[in-house]
Amino acid sequence: MRLGCLFLLSVxxxxxxxxxxxxxxxxxxxxxxxxxxxxxxxxxxxxxxELMRFIFYEANEFNVQYAPWLRSxxxxxxxxxxxxxxxxxxxxxxxxxHIVLSQPISLLVRKDRYAKVSESDLPKLVGVWRSGxxxxxxxxxxxxxxxxxxxxxxxSGFNLVRYKRVDYLIDIRTILATHLAxxxxxxxxxxxxxxxxxxxxxxxxxVRGQYIANLFDMRFSELxxxxxLSEIYQKYQQVVPKKL
Numbered sequence: 001m002r003l004g005c006l007f008l009l010s011v012x013x014x015x016x017x018x019x020x021x022x023x024x025x026x027x028x029x030x031x032x033x034x035x036x037x038x039x040x041x042x043x044x045x046x047x048x049x050e051l052m053r054f055i056f057y058e059a060n061e062f063n064v065q066y067a068p069w070l071r072s073x074x075x076x077x078x079x080x081x082x083x084x085x086x087x088x089x090x091x092x093x094x095x096x097x098h099i100v101l102s103q104p105i106s107l108l109v110r111k112d113r114y115a116k117v118s119e120s121d122l123p124k125l126v127g128v129w130r131s132g133x134x135x136x137x138x139x140x141x142x143x144x145x146x147x148x149x150x151x152x153x154x155x156s157g158f159n160l161v162r163y164k165r166v167d168y169l170i171d172i173r174t175i176l177a178t179h180l181a182x183x184x185x186x187x188x189x190x191x192x193x194x195x196x197x198x199x200x201x202x203x204x205x206x207v208r209g210q211y212i213a214n215l216f217d218m219r220f221s222e223l224x225x226x227x228x229l230s231e232i233y234q235k236y237q238q239v240v241p242k243k244l
Contacts, residue, residue: 029062029212032081034069034130037154037178038236042066047236048086051100054232055219068152070132076204082212086199087136093202094209097217099241100201104193105142107168108161108176114190117168122146122194125167128157133171142195146170154179161189172197174238198241 031052039046049064056062067075075081077092086100107127109117117125119142127148129137134146148166151157157169158179169176173191180186201216203209223229224240233240 025208025211027062028060029056029083030065030081031062032065032067032072032075032084034072035066036175038174040064040066047233047238048100050232050235054223054228055216057219069130069136073132073136073202076202076209079204079206079208081204082209083201083203083216085201087202088139088197089200090136090202092205094205094213095203096201096213096220098200098220099198099243100220101172101199101238102241103172103174103197103199105138105170105195105197106173106176107170107192107194108158108180109168109190109192110161110164111188111190113164113167114192117192119145119194127168127170128160128166129170130154130157137172137197138170139195139197158183168192170194172199 033040033048035042036046036048039048041049052062052064065075065081072081072084076084085096089095107117122142122145125147127146128151129146129148131150131152134143134150138146149160151160154169154171154175157166157171160166161169162185173193176191180189180191183189201213203213203216220229223232230240
């Protein structure tokens with residue numbers, strides 16, 4: 001009986017209905033993110049930008065801060081920001097119930113080295129990835145196979161591949177494809193899918209973070225039911241991820 005009461009109390013405390021509206025938490029919701037092409041361009045365009053504007057739609061309900069990926073994670077862990085992502089499930093954070101992106105994990109390689117790159121070859125090769133990605137983005141099957149160096153941005157990683165300093169750049173496919181499409185020598189490169197990943201938004205592990213996560217999930221569902229969510233994803237050549 002006591003356990004049942006505690007469960008009901010926890011549901012009540014962490015439900016958006018606990019607050020009559022978002023005026024009951026201090027505004028704005030603080031979103032911190034790295035800058036990713038087609039997702040969080042610093043001019044305010046991109047899939048995640050548009051998604052956030054539709055979810056946190058009340059006046060001055062959220063703001064965005066740009067920071068390198070690892071710094072973004074630390075800000076959310078410490079409570080200096082409310083959410084970041086998208087990223088794989090991580091017990092350090094409160095994760096959204098909704099998958100916000102489902103993508104292949106891919107390697108960008110030079111075509112003249114394509115024949116030498118496969119999953120079985122990875123331990124013998126040298127790669128490059130954004131800081132923090134090896135621990136946060138790669139699953140336990142791929143992670144032990146990957147050797148190489150970190151970089152702060154996609155452009156520097158791309159140039160390391162371009163000038164044959166490393167064998168490959170690893171990231172989610174659409175990040176690599178978007179960057180590659182803008183390169184004058186794009187015909188010289190190839191993408192190889194090696195894994196797949198479901199990504200979620202990550203919220204600070206606190207009462208405030210739980211409330212914001214619940215609000216995100218509730219409004220995400222509302223957008224999905226209205227058909228507006230599909231329109232947003234299609235605008236950026238994506239599809240709404242299927243529920244698990």
